[in-house]
Amino acid sequence: MSNHDTEKQHITPYWVYGLILVILLACTFISVDVVHYDLKAWSVGIALGIACIKGTLVLAYFMHLKFDNVLFKILVAAVIMLFVSFILLTFVDYLYR
C-alpha cells in the first residue's frame, strides 16, 4: 500500500454518530419549542445560535473536519469569515447610509 493508506486513518465509531444525532435532535426540539415563549428580539438570536451549534457539529463530526487535514479546517474557517464579513459589510451599509 502506498502512503495515503498508511497515513493514520481515523475511524469514527458508530456510537459517536449516534450521540451527535441525539444532540442535533435535542437542539432541533429546543429551537422549535423556544418559539412558543415570547422572547421578542431574542428569538432570532437563539434560533440562529442553535443553528450555528448544529452546523458546527455537522461540520466537525459528520463531515469529519475534526479528524481531517488541518488545511480543510483553515479553509472552512476562512470561508465562514468571508461570509460573516459579507453580512457585516452589507448591514453597515444598510443601517448607516
Place this chain on the structure above:
Amino acid sequence: MSDVAIKHDEHRDDIGAKLGMWLFIFTELLLFGGLFLVYAVYRNIYPEDFHLGALQLNVTLGTLNTIVLLVSSMTVAMSITAIQKGNSKLSMRLVLLTLLLACVFLVNKYFEWGAKFEHDLYPGSDLVLQFKRGSIIFFGLYFFMTGLHMFHVIVGMVVLMVLWFKLKNTTINKDDHVLLENGGLYWHLVDLIWIFLFPLLYLVT
C-alpha cells in the same frame, strides 16, 4: 507494517480529491449564503410582513423534514465507518437507507408545497400579489430557497445511487473509499443548508 509496503497500487491522491470536493462545497455555501444575505436584508426592512408570511408555513412538516435530514446525515456518515471496517454490505444498506430518507423528505415536501399551491400561496398568485410587499418577497424567497435546496436533495439522491452501485461492484472498498466520503460530504452539505433554512423560514415568526 513491512508487509504492506511491498504492494503497489495506482496513483491516487485522496487529499486532493477531498480538497476538490471542499472547494465545490464552498461555492455552494456562498450560493446559499447570498440568498441568506438577501433574506437578512429584506427581513430587516419588512419584519412584520416576514412574520405574517412565516406564520403560513407548516412547522410540523418542517420539523419532520429536519429530523429526516439529520437522521439521513447520520446514516451516510455511518456508511463510511462501515466501509472502513470492511463491511461493504452494511455500508450499502446505510447508503440505501439514506436514499430512502431522501425520498421521505421529498414526499413531505410534496405535501407541503402542494398545500401551499392549493391555498393559492405561490409566487405571482392572485392572492400573494395582494399581500404587502414584504410578504410577497418572503414567499418568493421561501419557494426559491427551499426549491433550490430540494434540487440539491434530488442531485444528492443521484449521487447516493452512484455510490450504491460503486459499492456493489467494489469500486469503493475498504482501501479506496474517498468517493464515498466525498459523496457523503455532499449529502451533509444538503443537511447543513437545511439546518439554517429551517429556523430562518419556519421558526423566526
